[in-house]
Amino acid sequence: MDVFGRSRLLVARTTEWYAAVQQQxxxxxxxxxxxxxxxxxxxTVRRFxxxxxxxxxxxxxxxxxxxxxEYMPYLHQRWHEGCHDxxxxxxxxRERGFTGDIQCVRRHAANTEALPLLPAMAPLHRPQGSRKLGRRFVPPAQPREH
Known part of the structure; x- marks a missing residue:
């Protein structure tokens, strides 16, 4: 089980592979x-x-x-406060001494997204794509004079 009480993918995969290797x-x-x-x-087969x-x-x-x-309590607190960035x-x-890269935090956030949101949090608004926004700011074409 991981920190969220879910079974880890690695544990599930190892269990399946071990059973298959032993059976065969x-x-x-x-x-x-x-x-x-x-x-x-x-x-891997030899190890199993x-x-x-x-x-x-x-x-x-x-x-x-x-x-x-060591940063999990703080991460969970900030996540439930609504900071998903x-x-x-x-x-x-980093200000608290973390030396890892952004991928480590990103992987944790991906797992955290599966947690239920607090009732006070509303779903995030998804901004329009750049093409749609671009059309809003481009003035209409002027007709050519011959």
Whole structure:
């Protein structure tokens, strides 16, 4: 589970692959024959084959730390206050000592968007596209005089 109580994609994928590798090994298939249809590298198949249990594989995936971990309470507070601007959030985190890049904050924000919004927040207004705006500011063509 991640910080939002959802199962991590990595955990779900690892669980599926482990089950498939173990089943096909029990059927007597070679590691190369297992890896091809699953599109897994031979070293990944070997790691899944040698693992004593699923928990052994998941220990690394579940217990991963993030460079954002110490800033999570602040990020969640700002998100629920209505600040969904990733560059602004990153700037605020930088002022608090964050050294990561904007992609790290962007990935977290993408996961956070799945959370329910607070009732006080209204949906964001989407501005018109640049073509439509451009037409508003271009004066109509003047007829040519012959």
């Amino acid at each position: 090994l029990a059927e007597g298939k070679s590691r190369a024959a297992i890896g091809r249809p699953l599109r897994l590298d031979h070293s 084959a040698r693992a004593g249990s699923l928990d052994e594989l998941l220990a690394k995936a579940v217990n991963r730390t993030s460079i954002l971990d 990733v560059p602004q959030l990153r700037h605020e985190l």
